[in-house]
Amino acid sequence: MRALRYLGPEKLEVQQVVTPVPGQDEVLLRVRACGICGSDVHGFLGLTGRRIPPVTMGHEFCAEVVQCGKNAKKFKEGELVIAQPIHFCGSCVNCRQGLTMLCLNKKFFGVLDTDGAMAEYIAVPEKLLYPLPAGCSPEVGALAEPYAVAYGAVKKAGDLTGKDVLIIGAGTIGICILQLVKLQGPKKIIVSDLSDTRLERAKLLGADGIVNPGKENDLEAIRTLTGGSMVDLSIEAVGVQATANQSIKALKVGGTTVWVGMSQREMTIDMQDIVCSARSVLGSFNYTHQDFGEVVQLLGSGRMESGRLISRVVSLEEAPQAFRDLHDRPDELLKILIDPTR
Structure with a gap:
């Protein structure tokens, strides 16, 4: 599959990498829209240490179900889902208090050395997925994370x-x-x-x-x-x-x-x-898993002008320039989304 790989400060390259195989509790997803976060731009510039090369960035994403692991039974092939990108353990002291964003064992898709969704496919634990609400496009679904x-x-x-x-x-x-x-x-x-x-x-x-x-x-x-x-x-x-x-x-x-x-x-x-x-x-740091689910419902209500946030949708090959544009023209651009199916 194709993936946008961060190779070091200001170095992004579309490469062929192995398509992930979903584990028993995971779902293989075809990414339909992935937002470029401000933190991704800072990572691209090598300013934060929060992106460890080589890595695939991307934590704001909506995708299509392709294959479900043995124990993943909530979704069907072809269904569109929104991913909550903080993979929490559910058992540490913070998770037991509902503070899943402060999980002591967490992994964050697209951050540090955990590959994210600026790629054609990604495997995600089923527990992190929410159905895309009716009437929402994949592009709007990818906005759930910043919201x-x-x-x-x-x-x-x-x-x-x-x-x-x-x-x-x-x-x-x-x-x-x-x-x-x-x-x-x-x-x-x-x-x-x-x-x-x-x-x-x-x-x-x-x-x-x-x-x-x-x-x-x-x-x-x-x-x-x-x-x-x-x-x-x-x-x-x-x-x-x-x-x-x-x-x-x-x-x-x-x-x-x-x-x-x-x-x-x-x-x-x-x-x-x-x-x-x-x-x-x-x-206020990020959001709990419960917060994320409430936001997905809110997106589905149509009460916010979500589409007004989207400045542009680009392909994986066009994404490196989009990173530079977000850095060079921050006043003009809000959210640029990557559609790996382009």
Whole structure:
């Protein structure tokens, strides 16, 4: 089969590799759509150490059932499924608490040295698969994973009814967060980003107010947009020092920020902004297996404009250029999908 292999920093090559054989509890899938994540782009550039060459990347995918292992009986040949890419053990202390994304024995498809779905075929444990909802295309199905990252953060934020919410970062995850927050009945959604292009996209998708900290005093702009009260909740989807501090300083007394982004490992934070105003900082990492299933149902409901996230669909052979385009033109492009059947 053909697979897009990561061979080292900025080196991607379509190669012929052995087609996987499904184990007893696995399902062999023909990949129909696989998203290129921002973390894949960072891995392609050799910035993170989270992609160990040679490896096939790809953890956002929808596929067609080709063959089922002896013990895999839930799906039939030809059925379309969405894969939850975190292979959890189900028995460690974290899994027993439902924290499957923190499984002590996990493997993550397309990450480190575990081959992923930027290939014609992939074998996946049956327990990680969900039927593609009726009315959803494989391309929309491949968006379940980034929506699940956003869903985990929004769920952690709690009831947002009637609240003022700030979303920092209008990339793919920020836009997913925006759409999910809209469903919660907030009073106002404000989106902050350094790109006017991304901010205009956020406005089209439902943001009530937009702020560009590179061109204006962001805290004063947020104060004006909230009538002087600042926000009840902020969700940070960038992960650098400036935006982390913004997420705290924009809160009203007793407010909460949820951090999703993690681009910068260490940073300086004004502790008094948190302690003296009784603010809360929550970290949100990926999603539980249950969260993922809830997102699949939500995709099937048609309540989100999922197709608006897709910038382009490419073949395996066109994918190396797509990686470069995502790096060079981040303002213009959101999600590029690979269709290995092309």
